[in-house]
Amino acid sequence: MALSAAPARATPAPAALAADVARRRPRVLVVGDALLDGWVRGPVHRTGRDGPVPVVEQTDAVTAPGGAAGTAAALAALGADVELVAPLGDDPAGRELRAALRGNGVRTGHCTVDADRCTPTKRRVLAGEPAQAVARFDVTPPPMTAAASRALADRLTEALADGPDAVVVADYGLGALAGPPRRRLARARERLALLVVDAHDVAAWRELGPDAAMPNLDEVAHLLGEPVPAADRPTWVADRGTAIRRTAGAVEVLVTLDTDGAVRLPRTGDPLHTPAGVPAPAVRTCGAGDVFTAAWTAAAAAGVSRALALPFAQAAADVAVGLDGTAVCPTGALAARLAELDPGRVLGHADLLAVLDHHRAAGRRIVFTNGCFDVLHRGHVAYLRQARALGDVLVVALNDDAGVARLKGPTRPVNPLVDRAGVLGALSAVDLVTSFGADNPAELLELVRPHVYAKGGDYTPEMLPETPVMAALGGEVRILDYLADHSTSAIVARAAATAPPS
Numbered sequence: 001m002a003l004s005a006a007p008a009r010a011t012p013a014p015a016a017l018a019a020d021v022a023r024r025r026p027r028v029l030v031v032g033d034a035l036l037d038g039w040v041r042g043p044v045h046r047t048g049r050d051g052p053v054p055v056v057e058q059t060d061a062v063t064a065p066g067g068a069a070g071t072a073a074a075l076a077a078l079g080a081d082v083e084l085v086a087p088l089g090d091d092p093a094g095r096e097l098r099a100a101l102r103g104n105g106v107r108t109g110h111c112t113v114d115a116d117r118c119t120p121t122k123r124r125v126l127a128g129e130p131a132q133a134v135a136r137f138d139v140t141p142p143p144m145t146a147a148a149s150r151a152l153a154d155r156l157t158e159a160l161a162d163g164p165d166a167v168v169v170a171d172y173g174l175g176a177l178a179g180p181p182r183r184r185l186a187r188a189r190e191r192l193a194l195l196v197v198d199a200h201d202v203a204a205w206r207e208l209g210p211d212a213a214m215p216n217l218d219e220v221a222h223l224l225g226e227p228v229p230a231a232d233r234p235t236w237v238a239d240r241g242t243a244i245r246r247t248a249g250a251v252e253v254l255v256t257l258d259t260d261g262a263v264r265l266p267r268t269g270d271p272l273h274t275p276a277g278v279p280a281p282a283v284r285t286c287g288a289g290d291v292f293t294a295a296w297t298a299a300a301a302a303g304v305s306r307a308l309a310l311p312f313a314q315a316a317a318d319v320a321v322g323l324d325g326t327a328v329c330p331t332g333a334l335a336a337r338l339a340e341l342d343p344g345r346v347l348g349h350a351d352l353l354a355v356l357d358h359h360r361a362a363g364r365r366i367v368f369t370n371g372c373f374d375v376l377h378r379g380h381v382a383y384l385r386q387a388r389a390l391g392d393v394l395v396v397a398l399n400d401d402a403g404v405a406r407l408k409g410p411t412r413p414v415n416p417l418v419d420r421a422g423v424l425g426a427l428s429a430v431d432l433v434t435s436f437g438a439d440n441p442a443e444l445l446e447l448v449r450p451h452v453y454a455k456g457g458d459y460t461p462e463m464l465p466e467t468p469v470m471a472a473l474g475g476e477v478r479i480l481d482y483l484a485d486h487s488t489s490a491i492v493a494r495a496a497a498t499a500p501p502s
Helices: 016-024 068-079 092-103 148-158 182-190 202-208 218-224 232-237 241-248 290-303 308-321 331-341 351-363 376-388 401-408 416-424 442-449 466-473 488-498
Strands: 029-030 034-042 042-045 055-056 061-066 081-087 088-089 112-114 121-127 131-138 168-173 195-199 253-256 262-265 273-274 366-371 391-397 432-436 452-455 476-479
Touching: 016 290, 016 308, 016 331, 016 351, 029 068, 029 148, 034 055, 034 068, 034 092, 055 121, 061 068, 068 092, 068 168, 068 290, 081 148, 112 148, 121 331, 148 182, 168 202, 168 290, 182 202, 195 202, 195 290, 202 241, 202 452, 218 232, 218 241, 232 241, 232 262, 241 262, 253 290, 262 308, 262 401, 262 466, 273 308, 273 391, 290 308, 290 366, 308 331, 331 351, 351 366, 351 391, 351 432, 351 442, 366 376, 366 442, 376 391, 376 452, 376 466, 391 401, 391 416, 416 432, 432 442, 432 452, 442 466, 452 466, 466 476
Parallel strands: 029 081, 029 168, 034 121, 088 112, 168 195, 366 391, 366 452, 391 432, 452 476
Antiparallel strands: 034 061, 042 055, 121 131, 253 262, 262 273
């Protein structure tokens, strides 16, 4: 098969998709091995007297849902209605995990509590800044008893009776899905609208014919019995697409490649590669695969095309690796990432506000400006650079086409809104683009609440109806430099004067 390389900007998912998926609220059942992830952090100033080991002086200790529980929490963060079916121990880790799941909005009424089985845990010790993993200690439960396995299978049957939009199998090889639970899934397979398998050994689930399987690169290498290549890993996966799909038994396979993004291997057509964002150290990648699985499942269960579900999922994983620990990807953070990957798209106001809420929560300074920007020229570029330097995020609000015609005359705009936005989005100074239909953006300013409102030097603050709005918001108005003899109207006039007679 030939690899269809698709950088994220080539086929981006729109920022609005994050809110669309949350609004559709797909019902997803997650079944499998739930565990508790934990981290102990602190600086290192010495080694131990009892051995040549670093002494980590603990300053922080956190836990989060992992495994099937992490996938469930990631789905809930994206707006899905999530039910988890998993065995949990009647121990402190199990109680902590159940509380964390409730806090994340995951229903656990169909989980079983086994007094004879501990809750699986993975705890990491991180030293220094930036953090380096120096140790990990796990608690691995014994095999489930036959009675416990039957009890879990009964709970699974009850949960399946509700007719979820999707079922995610999260099989970490800890025994939750052996025997009766697996057989119940097999018997119910024809009734499952969407079956997604995320397993250390996806081949073990081939008889169920999953709609999608989600192995990582190491799992694919084990599946094929080949070593992981050192370079050009997406092409290596694509070249083996038929063998991977046949061995996994899935309609399509999505292979995650950490710093190289992910490759989709569909039933028909060429493989598709979506690259990852900024590379992250291994200590930050914990749970990113679960977030990828969750986002892809949420999108597919909400009716999103598989072509868009791939970059949607990769964007969610990009957000997760930017956060400490086993992270989830909230809808606002995902919308912000999707907007970052497609800066030339005109954002609706609701989507713009969701993105800005994320930036505001991160402490970023928001700058707002507006204009027609009909034929982009040197004066515009210099002005936008100055505006961007006033903060961390620059929002450009474009007059819509009807507004430009009212302001500039019936022959304008020269370029329609979508084209104007696309050109602006190609500038590194511009982060977000939206539009408005009024003759001034005062109402939009009240919604956006920027820290700074920037305008070109052919205005004074007293001339602007937006000035009292910004004063009421506690923001500031900044008048930027103006390059004389640089205007769209002048360019249009020169073009008309030099045009050959028709």
